[in-house]
Amino acid sequence: MRTTTSKTLALLALLLPLAASAHTGVDGGLHHGFTTGFLHPLTGADHLAAMVAVGLWSALAARRAWPDLLWAPLAFAGMLLVGALMGLAGVQLPAVEPMIAASLLVLGLLVATRVRLPAAMAMALVGVFAVFHGVAHGHELASAQGAALTLAGMVGATVLLHLAGIALGWALRHANAWLPRVAGAAVVVLGATLLAQAV
Numbered sequence: 001m002r003t004t005t006s007k008t009l010a011l012l013a014l015l016l017p018l019a020a021s022a023h024t025g026v027d028g029g030l031h032h033g034f035t036t037g038f039l040h041p042l043t044g045a046d047h048l049a050a051m052v053a054v055g056l057w058s059a060l061a062a063r064r065a066w067p068d069l070l071w072a073p074l075a076f077a078g079m080l081l082v083g084a085l086m087g088l089a090g091v092q093l094p095a096v097e098p099m100i101a102a103s104l105l106v107l108g109l110l111v112a113t114r115v116r117l118p119a120a121m122a123m124a125l126v127g128v129f130a131v132f133h134g135v136a137h138g139h140e141l142a143s144a145q146g147a148a149l150t151l152a153g154m155v156g157a158t159v160l161l162h163l164a165g166i167a168l169g170w171a172l173r174h175a176n177a178w179l180p181r182v183a184g185a186a187v188v189v190l191g192a193t194l195l196a197q198a199v
Contacts, residue, residue: 032146037153040137041161046100046194047133051076051158053107053187054126055165060173060180061116068119069170073162075123079130080158084151086131087138096136097198103129104191111169112184 041047054076062068086093093099106129109115117125137154141147172179 032144032150034149034153034156037150037155038157040150040154041157045190046104047158048161049187049190050100050103050107050129050133051161052165052168053104053111053184055162055167056169056172056180056183057107057110057114057165058122058162059166059169060111060114061122063116065170069166071119072122072126073159073166075127076130077155077158077162079127080134080137081151081155083131083134083136084138084141084154085134087135087140088142088147088151089138090142091135091138093132093135096132096139098195099129099132100136101191101195101198103132104187104194106191108184108187108189108191110184111187112181114180 041051054072058069058072106125141150144150172183
């Protein structure tokens, strides 16, 4: 139990310093190829935290392992792709960065409280936020060569981060109740930090 607690706290501590580099321009705008796309969600704290939090919440709130674990992660990954395609097409949405920060606030609260929502509501909620994450990526990729491969890598990393969150959440389902609360609170703090920077 002590080892699990230490690992969880270490992981959460690693997320917070990334807030300063979280989002646009972290990789200098060099978007090309599958590898770059795959690494991008791993180097931006906002995307990393959101994707892990979606999986974590899904596992903590699931009544059953199948299919409850997958509805929200699948919706997020799918709508992230839709949002990225919108961004590539030049679609402009208002308040993209504040909405990304707000997604962390909401997802962090969902993790901390382990709120169960009907599948359709959970999918709609994370799907809306995913569109904003996707649009931000799409805008970054709009003038890049190899955008399709980069986007494929990004979606692949998103799915893996969801799976990592699911695995962590499943491991914490029967742990002390404060562990998920600490994880959720860390995501909320990151969201509040980013929101303060965005407004």
